[in-house]
Amino acid sequence: MRPHAERRFGLRGDLPGVLAAPPGSPAAAAGVRTGDLLLAVGDASLSVGQLEGAATWEGLEANLRIIDAALARGPTQVSVERDGETLDALLRPQRACGYDVQVDPSDELNARADGRRLFISTALASFAATDDELALVLGHELAHHVLGHRPWNDAEGEARRANERVWRARGGGGGAEAQADRVGLYLSARAGYDPAVAAPFWRRFGASNWRVRFPQIGHASAGARAVALEAVQREIEAKRAAGGELLP
Numbered sequence: 285m286r287p288h289a290e291r292r293f294g295l296r297g298d299l300p301g302v303l304a305a306p307p308g309s310p311a312a313a314a315g316v317r318t319g320d321l322l323l324a325v326g327d328a329s330l331s332v333g334q335l336e337g338a339a340t341w342e343g344l345e346a347n348l349r350i351i352d353a354a355l356a357r358g359p360t361q362v363s364v365e366r367d368g369e370t371l372d373a374l375l376r377p378q379r380a381c382g383y384d385v386q387v388d389p390s391d392e393l394n395a396r397a398d399g400r401r402l403f404i405s406t407a408l409a410s411f412a413a414t415d416d417e418l419a420l421v422l423g424h425e426l427a428h429h430v431l432g433h434r435p436w437n438d439a440e441g442e443a444r445r446a447n448e449r450v451w452r453a454r455g456g457g458g459g460a461e462a463q464a465d466r467v468g469l470y471l472s473a474r475a476g477y478d479p480a481v482a483a484p485f486w487r488r489f490g491a492s493n494w495r496v497r498f499p500q501i502g503h504a505s506a507g508a509r510a511v512a513l514e515a516v517q518r519e520i521e522a523k524r525a526a527g528g529e530l531l532p
């Protein structure tokens with residue numbers, strides 16, 4: 285898809301491009317604009333990579349690592365290309381979410397987390413009708429990271445598989461997935477999204493996707509998840525009404 289992305293967004297090779305510089309962001313404050321291509325960060329030039337032949341992810345990833353490492357050290361000079369000219373800007377980084385979100389082109393209704401990134405398929409991103417629903421899905425995946433499920437799963441892989449067989453035999457409730465649903469709804473509520481969308485989302489998802497109407501490996505059925513999430517929503521509303529902190 286790289287040639288399409290290059291045409292659509294004005295990108296070139298492995299050079300990272302700016303697709304958005306929202307008002308108030310460090311990029312906007314530095315005068316960096318949508319459409320700029322990053323050429324250098326600090327003392328390091330970014331590599332444009334191979335312009336012909338099969339594109340790979342590694343070159344862009346190496347550039348992203350250079351940017352992350354430079355910005356982790358504090359304010360950094362960056363060089364960008366805009367309308368054929370090279371301009372310099374001083375970027376003052378702000379602390380933000382440490383996980384990248386990646387959209388996977390796919391017809392499958394799917395989201396996952398690998399310990400470093402959150403992934404959502406284009407089909408599931410499209411199925412989410414509002415930002416609140418998108419936050420519900422991403423909140424669940426983020427909760428897997430926050431709760432450290434990935435290292436636990438890697439270390440206890442066999443134990444987890446055995447647990448999952450038991451959960452399945454009992455109808456699929458509980459376990460890491462139920463925790464991620466619960467903590468994920470808190471994360472999305474804390475970020476300002478509406479937790480009331482959770483139960484209707486899962487019911488709509490179940491109605492349009494027969495597979496999730498039944499318990500899955502580690503997952504309860506869509507209907508059971510909706511009921512459990514309604515209880516979490518009530519809990520969140522009660523804490524809000526009492527003026528308490530939103531901690532799961």
Ligand SMILES: [Zn+2]
Nearest residue numbers: 424428461464
């Ligand atoms: Zn999950």
